[in-house]
Amino acid sequence: MTHNRINYLERFHNNGLRFTRQRQTILQAICEAGGHAPFREIYMLAKTLDARIDRSTLYRALAAFIRLDLVNSAEGIHGERLYEIVREEPHHHLVCRCCGSEIEIENQTVQSFYRALQDDYDYHVHMDHLLVFGVCSHCST
Amino acid sequence: MTHNRINYLERFHNNGLRFTRQRQTILQAICEAGGHAPFREIYMLAKTLDARIDRSTLYRALAAFIRLDLVNSAEGIHGERLYEIVREEPHHHLVCRCCGSEIEIENQTVQSFYRALQDDYDYHVHMDHLLVFGVCSHCST
DNA sequence: CTTTGTGCAAACACTTTGCAAGTCC
DNA sequence: GGACTTGCAAAGTGTTTGCACAAAG
Numbered sequence: 578m579t580h581n582r583i584n585y586l587e588r589f590h591n592n593g594l595r596f597t598r599q600r601q602t603i604l605q606a607i608c609e610a611g612g613h614a615p616f617r618e619i620y621m622l623a624k625t626l627d628a629r630i631d632r633s634t635l636y637r638a639l640a641a642f643i644r645l646d647l648v649n650s651a652e653g654i655h656g657e658r659l660y661e662i663v664r665e666e667p668h669h670h671l672v673c674r675c676c677g678s679e680i681e682i683e684n685q686t687v688q689s690f691y692r693a694l695q696d697d698y699d700y701h702v703h704m705d706h707l708l709v710f711g712v713c714s715h716c717s718t
Numbered sequence: 719m720t721h722n723r724i725n726y727l728e729r730f731h732n733n734g735l736r737f738t739r740q741r742q743t744i745l746q747a748i749c750e751a752g753g754h755a756p757f758r759e760i761y762m763l764a765k766t767l768d769a770r771i772d773r774s775t776l777y778r779a780l781a782a783f784i785r786l787d788l789v790n791s792a793e794g795i796h797g798e799r800l801y802e803i804v805r806e807e808p809h810h811h812l813v814c815r816c817c818g819s820e821i822e823i824e825n826q827t828v829q830s831f832y833r834a835l836q837d838d839y840d841y842h843v844h845m846d847h848l849l850v851f852g853v854c855s856h857c858s859t
Numbered sequence: 860c861t862t863t864g865t866g867c868a869a870a871c872a873c874t875t876t877g878c879a880a881g882t883c884c
Numbered sequence: 885g886g887a888c889t890t891g892c893a894a895a896g897t898g899t900t901t902g903c904a905c906a907a908a909g
Contacts, residue, residue: 593863594864595864597863597864629865630865633867641864
């Protein structure tokens with residue numbers, strides 16, 4: 578199983594972890610969930626793939642994935658934690674507070690903002706998934 | 719009690735709410751907490767001012783303050799919800815993932831980023847408190 | 860066969876809710 | 885008095901942990 582040209586199995590073994598059936602199932606569930614998914618959704622999807630998976634297994638798996646940088650977490654519109662497969666390129670979204678829709682932001686726009694912060698404050702920004710909340714053109718008319 | 723030139727009492731009464739002793743105590747606690755504070759910290763501070771204040775009162779008061787736009791909430795470095803007194807100017811912070819320190823970002827820098835998003839995506843950004851995570855100059859050396 | 864992971868149950872932390880008594884106007 | 889609030893207790897939710905058994909290397 579390979580996503581984003583990453584060899585998952587190797588990544589686990591290099592860190593003394595095991596790529597078990599359950600963890601494969603969970604990764605598949607996250608993929609099926611598309612972009613970002615909250616715990617609840619991943620759990621339900623994983624359950625349909627393997628009814629015996631336990632909540633605690635899922636929590637522990639997510640923690641492992643994050644440790645391995647296979648998954649990262651972002652904050653949703655109401656502070657819920659969302660999990661997503663790490664992509665090679667950092668990416669960013671505009672999220673509409675009104676309808677919940679999301680638009681992906683051109684990375685360049687964000688990068689120039691980060692560069693300004695780096696220049697002005699000598700701060701090395703490390704966010705591979707920025708969420709900016711606002712109101713989309715559709716809702717503001 | 720007036721902060722930021724806002725007349726709190728009036729704001730409550732205009733919305734059919736009451737500015738009770740407990741709510742005054744809680745607002746004072748948030749102020750004493752300085753910038754952003756998590757529930758736990760506000761609760762402890764409020765307890766020192768009035769030992770009989772209950773958790774549920776605090777939750778309900780915070781919800782009321784947010785409804786009245788006296789307080790807003792942001793996400794901390796590990797997803798905890800932080801509460802803070804609303805300021806007149808939107809403001810933004812760089813938060814160091816390493817040492818947890820915070821620097822306030824010049825609002826102009828952020829505004830030009832927002833303007834770029836507005837121009838490119840016709841998105842009206844509405845965030846009065848952006849947190850950008852990274853590594854500060856001190857930690858990166 | 861040693862180490863790591865799983866499922867179950869229990870514990871823990873965080874937040875919300877119902878209600879009787881109290882407070883504010 | 886009438887509407888809003890409080891404190892308490894109880895219930896919901898979300899997350900973590902201990903442990904015996906199972907699986908992986």
